Each structure stands twice: as C-alpha cells, then as structure tokens.
Amino acid sequence: MRFYRGAQWPAMFVLSKLLSFVTQPLSWVIAVLAAGVLLQRRRPRAARALLWSALTVLVLQGWEPLPDALLRRLEAQHPRPAQPDLQRYAGVVVLGGALEPAALWTSHEQPALNSAAERMTAGVALLQRAPGLRLLFTGGEGELLGSPLSEAERAQRFYAEQGVDPQRLIFESASRNTYENAVFSARMSGVDKSRPWLLLTSAWHMPRAMATFQQAGWNVTPWPADYRAARESDWHRYSLASSALKWQTALHEYLGLAVYRLAGRL
Numbered sequence: 001m002r003f004y005r006g007a008q009w010p011a012m013f014v015l016s017k018l019l020s021f022v023t024q025p026l027s028w029v030i031a032v033l034a035a036g037v038l039l040q041r042r043r044p045r046a047a048r049a050l051l052w053s054a055l056t057v058l059v060l061q062g063w064e065p066l067p068d069a070l071l072r073r074l075e076a077q078h079p080r081p082a083q084p085d086l087q088r089y090a091g092v093v094v095l096g097g098a099l100e101p102a103a104l105w106t107s108h109e110q111p112a113l114n115s116a117a118e119r120m121t122a123g124v125a126l127l128q129r130a131p132g133l134r135l136l137f138t139g140g141e142g143e144l145l146g147s148p149l150s151e152a153e154r155a156q157r158f159y160a161e162q163g164v165d166p167q168r169l170i171f172e173s174a175s176r177n178t179y180e181n182a183v184f185s186a187r188m189s190g191v192d193k194s195r196p197w198l199l200l201t202s203a204w205h206m207p208r209a210m211a212t213f214q215q216a217g218w219n220v221t222p223w224p225a226d227y228r229a230a231r232e233s234d235w236h237r238y239s240l241a242s243s244a245l246k247w248q249t250a251l252h253e254y255l256g257l258a259v260y261r262l263a264g265r266l
Contacts, residue, residue, distance in 0.1 A: 023251040026244055029058050058240070065233035067246035072229040074253055075203035078210055078222035086130035088196060091170075092223065094123045095181055095201040095209060096139020099158070102149040111158040115245075116202050118225035120155070123200055124162050126223070133198075135164070136191065138172040138181040178209055178256075179265050182216035193218045202226035204249060208257050211266040 021027060036050035060066070098119040099105075100112035113120060123135050137159075139151035152173030159169055170191065175184045186193045196219050201209045203224035213220045228246060260266045 023248050023255055025061050025247040029054050061247060062238050062240040062243045064237040064239060064243045065235055067243055067250050068229040068233045070250035071204050071246060074207055075227055075229060078206040078224055080223055081221060087132055089198050090195040091134035091136055092123055092126050092198040092200050093185060094119060094135060094137045096151040099151055099154045105154055106148055111161055116226045119201060120158055122225040127164060134168050136170040136185055138175050138185045140174040140176050178212050182213045195219060198223040204228055204253055208260060215266055
C-alpha cells in the first residue's frame with residue numbers, strides 16, 4: 001500500500017469550487033429573487049417580472065426528465081465492455097468523489113459514502129473477480145478549507161474494512177480534480193500508464209475522465225458506475241430535491257468539459 005503526495009495548484013482548485021456554486025440551479029433562483037426584491041420600489045413592474053421568473057424556474061427545476069436528458073447524453077458515451085478479460089489489465093484506477101467529508105468519518109469512526117458510493121463498491125467487486133488486479137485510488141484534499149483526513153486516507157479505511165489486501169492497493173493523495181488525478185497517478189512508483197487499465201468513475205463523469213486520462217497518455221478502458229438517469233425517463237417524476245441535484249451534476253459536468261477543452265486538457 002503506497003501513498004503519493006505531489007504538487008498542488010490552489011488557483012485552479014478555488015476556481016473549481018466557485019464554478020460549483022454557479023452550477024447550482026437553486027442559486028439562480030436566489031439571485032433572481034434578490035434582484036426582484038431590490039427593484040420593488042424603484043421598478044415594480046420589472047421586480048414582479050423577476051419574481052415570476054424565479055417562480056417559473058423553480059417549478060421547472062423539479063421536473064426530472066429535463067436533467068435526465070442531459071445526464072443520459074453523458075452516461076451513454078462510454079459503456080462497459082461486454083465480456084472483458086479482466087486478467088489482461090494492470091489494475092483499476094478509481095477516481096475519488098464518493099466519500100463523505102472527513103468530519104463525518106472522524107465523528108463516528110466509521111466509513112461514510114455519499115450518493116456516488118458505487119465508485120467504491122464496484123472497485124471491490126472487480127478485485128474479487130480478478131485476483132491479479134491492483135487498485136489505484138486517486139483523490140486528495142477535496143475540501144476548500146482543508147480536512148484532517150485526505151480522501152485517499154478515508155479510502156484506505158474503507159478498503160481495510162472491506163478486507164482488501166493492502167498489497168493490492170495504491171493511493172494517490174494529492175490530486176484535487178480530474179486533471180490532477182491523471183497526472184499525479186502516472187507518477188506513482190510501479191505504475192505504467194501505457195499498460196491497459198480500467199478507469200472507474202461515475203458514468204456521467206466518464207466522458208471528461210476518459211478524455212483527460214487519454215490526453216495524459218493513459219491506456220484506459222471505461223468501467224462506469226453510479227448511473228443517475230434511466231434509459232427512458234418517467235415523464236411523471238417530479239421532485240425539487242432530487243431534480244436539483246441532477247441539474248447540478250449535469251451542469252457541473254458540461255461546464256467542466258468546456259473549461260477542460262479551453263485549457264487543452266482534453
């Protein structure tokens with residue numbers, strides 16, 4: 001079991017956190033509501049229009065087929081191989097993002113996974129199916145103000161509880177985004193990125209992850225997990241809570257793809 005800590009680029013990390021706020025659709029509603037309230041005295045007609053617009057956006061956000069369509073387009077791009085020969089792969093690269101904040105781990109002294117938990121459990125299943133596989137977990141400090149446990153350290157605790165042989169595990173504990181996942185993981189001792197590796201992340205994140213890793217010279221095959229949209233939408237589904245999360249996920253990914261293209265990372 002090995003850990004790696006590399007250089008960090010705080011400016012890009014802070015920018016990614018700011019962009020995460022922009023992709024929260026409820027923040028748009030708040031902004032439009034605030035503008036409407038501020039204009040009530042000076043421009044009442046414009047204020048009423050803004051308030052009605054905010055209400056309309058809020059109501060539409062709850063209709064799940066809309067974000068489902070955006071997520072489905074992302075998730076369909078990289079399906080799993082139908083009948084893979086797992087023995088031919090050097091290992092599986094598991095991207096972070098499935099672990100709850102460190103405070104929850106330290107408060108209760110037990111692993112805590114979030115809604116992307118399949119990233120972690122699918123990796124354990126692969127190790128059980130192919131005894132020759134290694135697992136490279138990549139994820140460092142994903143919290144803006146820092147935390148007592150890096151994501152890799154939390155992952156190490158999770159895999160230990162699952163009974164995974166530590167000799168099959170490699171941890172990269174400095175990366176804070178997909179680009180750093182690809183670059184820092186390639187620097188790990190004993191990792192040959194030219195050999196075939198499985199790339200395990202959420203299906204909606206797979207297009208950006210695959211393009212980034214391939215741009216960095218990795219020989220990767222997609223192994224998506226954590227699907228959020230069915231192949232066909234239930235047109236009657238309506239939920240402000242779950243739909244808001246889907247909107248945020250989809251918008252974050254599309255914006256991430258655009259930024260990565262502009263930065264030459266894809």
